[in-house]
Amino acid sequence: MDHCVTVTDETLRETAVHGSSGYPxxxxxxxxxxxxxxxxxxxxxxxxxxxxxxxxxxxxxxxxxxxxxxxxxxxxxxxxxxxxxxxxxxxxxxxxxxxxxxxxxxxxxxxxxxxxxxxxxxxxxxxxxxxxxxxxxxxxxxxxxxxxxxxxxxxxxxxxxxxxxxxxxxxxxMDLPAGGSRLRRLTHKQAKLQTMMQFIHDHYMEEITLEQIAASASLSKSGALHIFRSGIHISPVAYLIRHRLAQAAEQLQATQKSISSIAADTGFSDAGYFCRKFRQQYHMSASAYRQKKWGK
Known part of the structure; x- marks a missing residue:
């Protein structure tokens, strides 16, 4: 059975249209x-x-x-x-x-x-x-x-x-608290999270550090860690690795480039480390993933 996926933009907003403009x-x-x-x-x-x-x-x-x-x-x-x-x-x-x-x-x-x-x-x-x-x-x-x-x-x-x-x-x-101050803080926090995510999406091919990710949203390293962990329950570096692996998976499906080239293209300086992380995330090797997606 083909698996379903959730498609989002760079802010994690779902891109699917739910209904129509006349009947949303x-x-x-x-x-x-x-x-x-x-x-x-x-x-x-x-x-x-x-x-x-x-x-x-x-x-x-x-x-x-x-x-x-x-x-x-x-x-x-x-x-x-x-x-x-x-x-x-x-x-x-x-x-x-x-x-x-x-x-x-x-x-x-x-x-x-x-x-x-x-x-x-x-x-x-x-x-x-x-x-x-x-x-x-x-x-x-x-x-x-x-x-x-x-x-x-x-x-x-x-x-x-x-x-x-x-x-x-x-x-x-519903128990609706009075006032909107907490809403503003939540909205501000989500905006900071999405700013850092966008920085990762734009620079994942490069060697980037937690300090650079935090600086993209004018935060300290501890502030960036808190927002990621409270917002999506993983660290900024873990999210960076997950995003790199997702980009590598797309290349494995869409290109015939070697695994070492794909690793380098997606920000991994060590092909062996890439292969270990890929197996952890997808529960199979990069070559097996490619064969599965190509139907071989």
Whole structure:
């Protein structure tokens, strides 16, 4: 089976279009186990997302937290929040992604009173457990929405009606802190993280140091370490190596260059070190990876 991948731009924003400009809503009946390395990797989008975990165990990384999601639970991911999912086994996780503008136009009273307080808050996510009354109601409505997408025709009005029911429950029960200072700090931190990621993407072929990565965002080395570890749970140098390996994997598929040349082109001065790291990341040698992708 071909594995699924999550495609992002240099800021980790997901590039997929969810629905259309006229109806910005999409339904995805996904099994996380089928994605590369059994994970939906780091990404964010302006849309909000609701996921229901109907089978298997999944670790969700959202904001600065790592949450274990069990079968029968769900989660709301807020707009603009970096998140990632890792499956421990076959893990069906049907989900919906939609623009808040689907619920109300931006310049309306309804949007400013009920939509904006949630999406502009400092709350990155809301776990939905069947043991809590209002959360169970949301989960049940989600299942109805999923069924409607799979069986119904001309279901847009019914879908929006149920999304409004979900939002009324969410906005009425979420613990939204007063004030926006924490949101500004989170946004600032994410901007710093993305600045450093972009520096790595632009210079990964070169010999770059932690100090240079930190300096690209006007941070100390300890500040850079903190932002990476709290944001995506790895160090800047580990992210640099992972990015180099990903670029090498692309070259192994797309070119006939030697493995030593690819190692040098992607910032590895030692081909032996490259081969060891590649095997650790992809669980096979670089030559075996090439043969597999070429179908030999």
């Amino acid at each position: 809503f999409a339904y995805y009946p996904e099994n996380i186990w089928q994605f590369d390395f059994h994970r939906i990797d780091w990404h964010w989008h302006h849309e909000v997302e609701f996921i229901y975990f109907s089978e298997g165990s999944v670790f969700c990384f959202a904001g600065e937290d790592r949450i274990e999601m069990r079968q029968g639970s769900g989660i709301f991911i807020n707009s603009g929040v970096l998140h990632r999912f890792e499956a421990q086994e076959s893990a069906w996780a049907p989900n919906i992604v939609f623009s808040p503008y689907l619920l109300a136009a931006e310049d309306t009273f309804v949007y400013h009173k009920y939509i904006m307080p949630v999406i502009s808050s400092s709350v990155p996510y809301q776990v939905l457990e069947p043991q809590t009354g209002w959360q169970e109601q949301i989960l049940q409505i989600l299942l109805q929405i999923f069924d409607l997408q799979e069986t119904g025709e001309d279901c847009e009005l019914s879908t929006v009606r149920m999304l409004l029911e979900i939002w009324e429950l969410l906005a009425g029960n």
